[in-house]
Amino acid sequence: MLLKSQICPWAYQPALSASHITLFQLLVFLLLVQKENSLFLYRPPPFDPDYLKMFLEPDAEIYRHFPISSTAWHVKETVEVLKIWGKSGEEHTITxxxxxxxSLFRITPIKEKATPVLFLHGLLAAPETWLIRGKEDLAIILNxxxxxxxxxxxxxxxxxxxxxxxxTANEKFWDFSFHEHGLYDAPAxxxxxxxxxxxxxxIIAHSMGNAVFMSMLALRPEYNNKVYMFVGMAPYAVARFQYSTVVQTLMPGLVPFLNINPNTIKYADLYTRRKLNPLVVVCAIAxxxxxTTFQFSQGVDFKDIDWTYVLVLGAYFPSGTSNKNIIHIxxxxxxxFRHYNYGPTKNLERYKSQTPPKYNLTNVKVPVSLYYGDNDMNVLISGMEAQVKALPNVVKSTIVKGYNHPDFLLDKDSRRLLYNPILKDLRKYVGTK
Known part of the structure; x- marks a missing residue:
């Protein structure tokens, strides 16, 4: 759940007509807001196009020396990204x-009988988002x-x-939220x-990955016996968020359109990964x-963010989910932290109550270490106490000063501020069995 600006369904309308919100209209809106905020006083942040190209492949050799295009280039997938950093990996298939x-990806371990660590990514993210910076990424560090x-x-x-x-053309395929990720996907x-x-x-999770893990043990407590410990970064489960004023204003009118089946309305599936997210090409220029979008959604101070990493991360967004999951999130x-709300009548049929039940987090018995950012609009510090109180075995709860939601993946000082403490957590509660 990294980019709330990508979560909000700007393009959803009951029918695709003259009233359809186009990408052009959205960019014009953002430009107007940008001018209002006097952001033109600042120079555009630099980025390294050659670094971005490491993660891309041209669809044909003739494009190799052409500018990056969303129609002529595609993103490399996980095993190929690992090769960039001199690593090898395997793609496993599970049902x-x-x-x-x-798919489940494994970075080839450097020693036999190494302790397994499973990474659970956030909403609309992908396994590649753990591998943007190579030796500065937690997945590579742990390997x-x-x-x-x-x-x-x-x-x-x-x-x-x-x-x-x-x-995917069957509507039943998309009838899931993070509830099913926890009930079926993570156990598999x-x-x-x-x-x-x-x-x-x-298990290490970022953002929605926390809701996946918490719901798994709430629903299937027997998996406590297969989990050594859990580390939650920006733990979105028992959490509070704060959208920007603009998003809060637009949200009530946009959420109902999420019920549209993306397979029956052309262009309505905002969540499917493209060969290369067209917004990356736009963002490289504008x-x-x-x-401005980042500031509205994340409160990001653009003077302190590496724009090259942002563009690489954006190239892999969005990587797919269901409308139902967005609504549940x-x-x-x-x-x-409750089950999905089907409305009073259907709730009564499913849950024997007009309101959905809370997930029973007293079932989460494993040691839990949580890391919050004090500048995170998606997981506010004000929700930390409720999360800690709901869990029976929180061994540590840490506030990372200055962190917003993407910083857990992108901050230039993340090894010192975050990843070294996580390594200590693992050594203390897991070791290298």
Missing amino acids: TEDGYIL EEGYDVWLGCYRGSNYGRRHVNLT MIDHIYRETSQGVA RLTCL ISIGNAE
Whole structure:
């Protein structure tokens, strides 16, 4: 759940007509806001196009020396990204109990019988988002520290669009939220890792990955026996968020359109990964416009952010999810970590109550270490106390000064401020079994 600006369904309308909000209209709106905020007083942030090109491949040799284009280039996938950093990896295929076929990526361990660590990414993210900076990324750091690193993917993502019976054209395929990620997807990952290694796992999550993990143990407490510990970065579960004024104003009118089936309305599927996100090309040119979007959604101070990393990260966004998941994510943003709300009548049928039940977090028995950013609009510090109180075994809760939501993945000083403390957590509660 990195970019709220990409979560908001700007393009959804009951019908695609003259009233359809186009990308051009959105950019014009942002330019006007940008002018209002006097951002033109600042020079556009620099970025390194050659660094971005490392993550891209031209669709044909003739494009290799052409400018980057969203129609002529495509992003490299996980195993190829690992090769950039001199690493090798494997793509494993797993099938969930309810028939979804997912990919699970393993970074080749440097020693035998290394302790497995499973990474769970956030909303609309992808396994590649753990690998943007190479030796400065936590996944690579843990691999070099001797851990057996696995990168998970969810149903509906770029690596989870297959099913034993259904296709993505079937509306039933998209009937899921993070609830099903926790009930089926994460357990399938853990079971596969156990079959491959005969070991349990430590789990590290960012943003929505926390909701996936918490819902898994709330619903399937037997998996406490297969998890050594959990580390949550920007832990969006029992959390509070604060949208910008503009987003808060637009949200009530936009959320109803999320119920549209993206497969029956052309151009309405905002969440599917493209060959290369066209906004990356736009942002490489109109950087101040994109910075306005970041400021509205994340409160990011563009003077302190490496724009090159932002563009690489953006190239992999969005990587797929369901409308139902977006609605569920929004609904729990006031420290109400509950099951999906179907409305009073259907709730009564499903839950025997007009309101959806809370997830039973007393079932989360494993040691939990949480890291919050004090500048994170998506996971406010004010929700930290409620999260800690809801869990029975929080061994540490840390506020990382100055951090916003993307900083957990992109900050230039993340090794010292965040990753070294996480390494200490793992050594203390997991070791290198």
